[in-house]
Amino acid sequence: MDFTYDSEQKALRDAVRGLLTKAYDSARRRDVVSDEPGFDSGVWAQLAEMGVLGLPFAEADGGMGAGPVEVGLVAEEIGRVLAPEPFVEAVVVAGGLVADLGTAEQKAAILAPLSDGTLIPVLAHTEPGGRWEPVARAVTAREDAGTWRLTGTKEPVAHGARADLLVVSAATPAGTGLFVVDPTVDGVTRTGYALHDGGRAAQVVLDGAVGTPLGAADVDRTGDLEVAQARAIIIRGQEAVGAMQVALDTTTAYLTTRKQFGVTLNKFQALTFRAADMYVSLELARSIASWALLVLDSGADPREAAARTGFQIGRAGHHIGQEAIQLHGGIAMTAEYSVGHYMSHLTALEHALGDRRFHLGRLAASVGDHGTVDPLA
Amino acid sequence: MRLQLSPEDAAFREEMRTFFTTQVPQGIRDAVAERRELSKEQIVEAQRVLNAAGLAVPHWPAEWGGKGWTQLQKHLWHEEMLQACVPPPLSFNTNMVGPVIATFGSDELKERFLAPTANLDIWWSQGFSEPDAGSDLASLRTSAVRDGDEWVVNGQKTWTTLGQYGDWIFCLVRTDPDAPKRQQGISFLLIDMTSPGVTVRPIELIDGGVEVNEVWFEDVRVPADQLVGEENKGWTYAKFLLGNERVGVAPVASTKRLLAQAKERAQEKLADGSTLLEDPLLAARFAELENEVLALELTALRVAANSAGDKPHPASSVLKLKGTELQQAVTEIVVDVAGPASLASGAPDGSDVPHWARVATPQYLNYRKASIYGGSNEVQRSIIASSILGL
Known part of the structure; x- marks a missing residue:
């Protein structure tokens, strides 16, 4: 049982932190997210140069062969500054699916250019009327004379307008399939827009667009999608921990400097007790998130650990985000000040991958299947 | 990792x-x-x-x-x-007075007390709190005045848990009422509870039990060599004692065990053939508590695995606060599972209501103490705010 980073991991963390804190202060981030594509292509290239975009992929596929712990610590650094680059979307989710399921040709065509920063793939899965199930209904795929064609609407698709390649889930006779779609082909219409937290998403309308099955055809990918989602929840847990830590730090710094009634705000116990409760929420969420990362690293089925993380992080994100704003007062309502954007992003993170009620529902459904939960078992 | x-x-x-x-x-x-x-x-x-x-x-x-x-x-x-x-x-022996004597006591005190303290040949009681000195412990007033080779003790201690079994009591007493800071006039004194002038009176609690007591001292004469360490340094020893409770501060395993027991009972068939756990609201509450207990256990493991030497991991202060809240939440869900059977708290053995359901409410009431003793949870929040968050 060890929750500390080794020296190589520390070096990676320091390098990523150095890059991202230099790239983003609050004002610079606002500038970047107000312009298309919503992130800094220069920072993306630097991350590629550092090897970060190929971290989880095998060296044979052009990657670094690192594990979830390394990927997680990058996500934590991203969370600390709310870096808008699509690291999780491209590397963890879409890249992860290609690495899991792709043919040798697909891996060669996608993972190497993803790792060197020249190709951004994203997963198009969420559909209007859907929630967070690993199942596609509105988009269908049919094979005709050896060609698969996809029809239907995906929305919101994170970074869907900027993406160079889409991995699309679609209902097939065999269940939910996954297809690689070149977004520039006929039958793909993309309408991009900005999100409340500065992120980017798109409506992707498919009208007989040609796609290639990811890996073997005629296989139900529901379980694979669920595992990919679980992996993303666990990595995003690290991102949320980074964001919550900074939201708390920003709040405590403000309490010790802002004066009202002639004294700094930390003289008011009504405020300091609430900050103490934020710390408790953060540390409990960090414990679960770190454990889930180790479950993922062990190669065990990550789905239960992901549900536990999703619930705890979702709850802590609400608590810390809301209190960070309240303890600041009016200043935190302004777009110019940083802390409100942390709450906004934490809210977006939760709703991308299952909110706290969704995850609690999963846990409640299986609560009778075991006596106790033993993290060391 | x-x-x-x-x-x-x-x-x-x-x-x-x-x-x-x-x-x-x-x-x-x-x-x-x-x-x-x-x-x-x-x-x-x-x-x-x-x-x-x-x-x-x-x-x-x-x-x-x-x-x-x-x-x-x-x-x-x-x-x-x-x-x-x-x-x-017994925590009073092994976590409290034992380490204080071992660290600050004279060789004579160590020889005399440590082995019987470890073996519970001596049952120690704790004499810290007073009617006017709860969370503000340094305001204690029980006095010890030197008279030849003895200290003469007068005053009242309270909340003395299991004092009815106590052979000896370790007390914080005021030995210098004129000290410039009130923390500086306090000493740590070991008192034989059979000494003339010591009176123990039980306090009945809201659960009907009598686990705590008041202890009165009227001109109790205590040999001077039973003062631990140096005169007027008792506050330092008390802080050492209170900071020494890191191991076991969050009784995770017993909370986990009780939660699993409650869940098992919620899966028993009711008269109509259903089970309580089929209620999605109750199932969600169990799932929520299990997750929180897991988070607490992992935090305790983080603290234990990553505490270098005697320096506790900063997250250790979370353990008392959250540990007691969850202890209480689990005693609460047991009452919910017992339902109307929880009313039968006075039923004798032989009742159709099982023992666990009969004790559910008294235990729930009793465990409200957990967020008050050992430094109330408000004191813990103050510690987190000041020493971790720098507020």
Whole structure:
């Protein structure tokens, strides 16, 4: 049982932190997210140069062969500054699916250019009327004379307008399939827009667009999608921990400097007790998130650990985000000040991958299947 | 980062588990599992079994029975003990006065007290709180005035847990009423409770039990060599004592065990053939508590695995706060599961209402104490705010 980073991991963390804190202060981030594509292509290239975009992929596929712990610590650094680059979307989710399921040709065509920063793939899965199930209904795929064609609407698709390649889930006779779609082909219409937290998403309308099955055809990918989602929840847990830590730090710094009634705000116990409760929420969420990362690293089925993380992080994100704003007062309502954007992003993170009620529902459904939960078992 | 215990720690855990589940009398373990009140004899017997195997005071200095274990080993020892329903060694002896005497006491005091303290030949009571000195402990007024080779003690202590069994009591007393700071005039005194002038009076609590007492001192004469360490340094020793409770501050395993028990009961068939756990609201509450308990356990492991030497991991202050909240939440869900049967708290053995349901509400009421004792949870929030967050 060890929750500390080794020296190589520390070096990676320091390098990523150095890059991202230099790239983003609050004002610079606002500038970047107000312009298309919503992130800094220069920072993306630097991350590629550092090897970060190929971290989880095998060296044979052009990657670094690192594990979830390394990927997680990058996500934590991203969370600390709310870096808008699509690291999780491209590397963890879409890249992860290609690495899991792709043919040798697909891996060669996608993972190497993803790792060197020249190709951004994203997963198009969420559909209007859907929630967070690993199942596609509105988009269908049919094979005709050896060609698969996809029809239907995906929305919101994170970074869907900027993406160079889409991995699309679609209902097939065999269940939910996954297809690689070149977004520039006929039958793909993309309408991009900005999100409340500065992120980017798109409506992707498919009208007989040609796609290639990811890996073997005629296989139900529901379980694979669920595992990919679980992996993303666990990595995003690290991102949320980074964001919550900074939201708390920003709040405590403000309490010790802002004066009202002639004294700094930390003289008011009504405020300091609430900050103490934020710390408790953060540390409990960090414990679960770190454990889930180790479950993922062990190669065990990550789905239960992901549900536990999703619930705890979702709850802590609400608590810390809301209190960070309240303890600041009016200043935190302004777009110019940083802390409100942390709450906004934490809210977006939760709703991308299952909110706290969704995850609690999963846990409640299986609560009778075991006596106790033993993290060391 | 690594999830599994090292092979050595895993073997250690197994060794502890085997000992606790095979060497401590089953009758005592059953009583703990059924949440029955233990007799003094049962508590003493259990501690002597542990002490005979060298497992009562592993955190003491080696020459007095300590084992030199890592923080993680101490954590595993404590958790396996609770999970096996073994009553932990009496905290007043092993976590409080023992380490103070071992660290600050004279050689005479060590020789005289440490072995019988470890073996529970002496049952220690704690004399810290007073009617006007609760969270503000430094305002205590019980006085000790030097008269020749003796101290003469007058005053009143309160909330003395299990004082009815106490042979000796360790007290904070005011030895210098004129000290410039009130913390500087306090000493740490060991008092034989059979001394003339000591009176113990039980306090009945809201659960109907009498586990705490008031202790009165009227001109009690205490030999001067029973003052631990230096005169007027008692506050330092008290802070050491209170900071020494890191291991076992969050009784995760017993909370986990009680939660699993409650869940098992919620899966029993009701008269209409359904079970309570089929209620999605109750199932969600169980799932929520399980997750919180897991988060607490992992935090305790983080603290234990990553505490360097005597310096606690900053997250350790979370343990008391959240640990007691969850302890309370679990006693609460037991009442919810018992439902109308929880009203039968006065029913005798032989009632159709099972024992666990009869004690559910008294236990729930009793455990409101957990967020008050050992530094109330508001004191813990103050500590987090000032020493961790710098507020």
